[in-house]
Amino acid sequence: MWQPDRLSNQPLYQQIADDFERRISYGEFPPGTQLPSERKLAEQLGVNRSTVILAYAELRALGIIESRTGSGTRVSQYKWGVTPKHTPNWHRYVEGGTFLPNLPFLRRIREALQQNSGLIDFASGELGADLSPAKEIGALIAENPYIEYLGYDNPQGFVPLRETLVSYLSKYRDIQTTGSSILITSGSQQSLYLITQCLLTPGDAVAIEDPSYCYSLPMFQSAGLRLFRLPVDRKGVHPDDVRALYKKHRIKMVFLNPNYQNPTGVVLDEKRRAELLDVASELGLPIVEDDPFSLTAYDGNPPPPLKSIDSVGSVLYIGSFSKMAASGLRVGWMVAPHSVVERLADARQQMDFGLSVVPQKVAAEFLGSAYFQPHLERLRMQLLFKRDLLIEALEKELPNLVSFAVPQGGLHLWCKIIPEVNDHKLLEEAIRRGVIFAPGSVYGSDSGYVRFTFARAKAEDIVTGIAKFAAALRAVLD
Structure with a gap:
């Protein structure tokens, strides 16, 4: 400003x-x-x-x-x-127009961060500069400086990147696919946008988790979709709830984030995974699986995606470069039947004539390089360190005032404030004291929940940030 x-x-x-x-x-x-x-x-x-x-x-x-x-x-x-x-x-x-603006809380968070770069940021859902492989990517660019062609690319995405993703998905996610079944996007959000605009019709009913990152995306309402909730407990969503929603509302699609779910950090139970796929195949119901966090598993053993055990083709699988490497490259991917990929590629070409070749080439080089595995190991170690700092600070500053489950992967900690509190007042008081977070109501939750993202803040600021949050909470409660 x-x-x-x-x-x-x-x-x-x-x-x-x-x-x-x-x-x-x-x-x-x-x-x-x-x-x-x-x-x-x-x-x-x-x-x-x-x-x-x-x-x-x-x-x-x-x-x-x-x-x-x-x-x-x-x-x-x-x-x-x-x-x-x-x-x-x-x-x-x-x-006017049909595309709705962001939620007021999200607009306020963005405004506050733009106005005060010194805020300790527990709101932004991305990796901090200290966790990004900037040096490794810089080295790869220096080693491979040339791009043969800078015109419009293949509508499905850069062919070498799709070929690299075939190997990556097989090795790291146990997903067997081909390059013709992969669509490159600018990230998970564009993948979801293409699905809502091209595969669904205004008035269609869809099921999303509760709480869910999808609640923060106005694209669902802009597409005229009717949203129905699937409660998330400590084992994730329950397959019986999917069946019940289908019987009552004839839902057309289910949107899930089964591994280190955003915002709760929950991993969908293994038994429920199998039951969920059985229900989907019985009803002919597509599942959209958003899987951005799996490779952040702190113990180095990421849970398998639904897609890896999908034997009948019920799952559209979405992945992204953003949460494990660099959000600024704006590279994501979708694995889907070839007919779906062609339909969405055609729509995306109408929007932008395809993505830039340069970040796609960088992503292909990095995913296939000797830098990738060491980066993952370092990322997991640093995220675990930041998570532990956050938990220790919460236990010290707010004993008996908050409760939470300890996540085993991902970037977020989902926290319940035990006394009743006003989300708006708490956010404004926290901003005034120099710290910012995402209120739980952004994700469809009741007032009194908080999502702390610990990947963005510097490690040395986490303890100070929670102390500022605790002071803001006590001031609002008083």
Whole structure:
């Protein structure tokens, strides 16, 4: 966010007024846009409220903004000048469309992280820089600097990457497939988007876990799907619940994250896996398996995916580079019947003409290199270390106030706050004290749950971050 230059000879209020005038003239704030309150803008810019009052007064004098009691301050409906000119009502367009915006909590988290890079981050669901194989990938790029072709790629994805994935999936996930049954995507989220848009119809009923990462994705509601819950207990979802939802609502698809489930960290019980596949084959029901965390198993023995024991082809399998190496490369994959792959590849080509060849080549080189296995071992060790730091800090700072199950893999710890607490107040107080987390209600849970992601924060900040969270929780409870 823009900040005034405190070393400039120009008064702060004038810098603020000039910045708003420029952004309004560029159309960033169209006519009618509600501007931040004087108090909020002062907090964002780190200035006195009186400075903002002067800046707004300057803009009002120019006829650029207008203020009304009870309605706040808005950009004037007409651009200044001799002849008023109408501008499109961008607010109406923004509020229209079928693709819904992110949940308010997620927008608040993103806003807070953008405004304050010093926040201790337990909210972002990605690896921190200390866990990413940046040096190894840099070495591979130096060793293999050339790419023969930089035009549009195969709609299914870079052929060498798909060939590498055939070996990778066989070795690490016990999934036997071919390159023609693999679609390269920009990550798990794009895979889910393609499935919801191309394989389902508005009004279709689908089953998702409760709580579930899927609740945080507005793409399901944007696609017009009806969501039904599958409760997650310490052994995962129960196959009988799938059968019951099918009988009652004729669900068309089941979305699962069976290994180190996001957000709970639960692993689906082995017996339930077999029963679930039996139910799916009996009902002809597709299962979408999202499997981003399995290779983070701290003991080095990742649980098998459903796809590895799927004998009838019920499972669409989704994987990603993001949670085990580098989210910035934006490389994921889907294993599906060839007809499904062709359908989704055609749709994706209409969206972007295919992914960039460069990150796909890097991913192929890394997955097939001697760097990959040592990176996994180091990643598991560091995640385990961070998990233990987090648990030790919670037990020290919040005895008898929180409860949780200890995850054996993944990036998250799912925590129940025992006293009743308001999610919104707790999040705001935590941000004020310098730490941020993901409230459980983001994932469809009741108020009073928290997801701590320990992969993003630096190890040396985890204890301090939990101390800040504990202070925020006690302040809200008091």
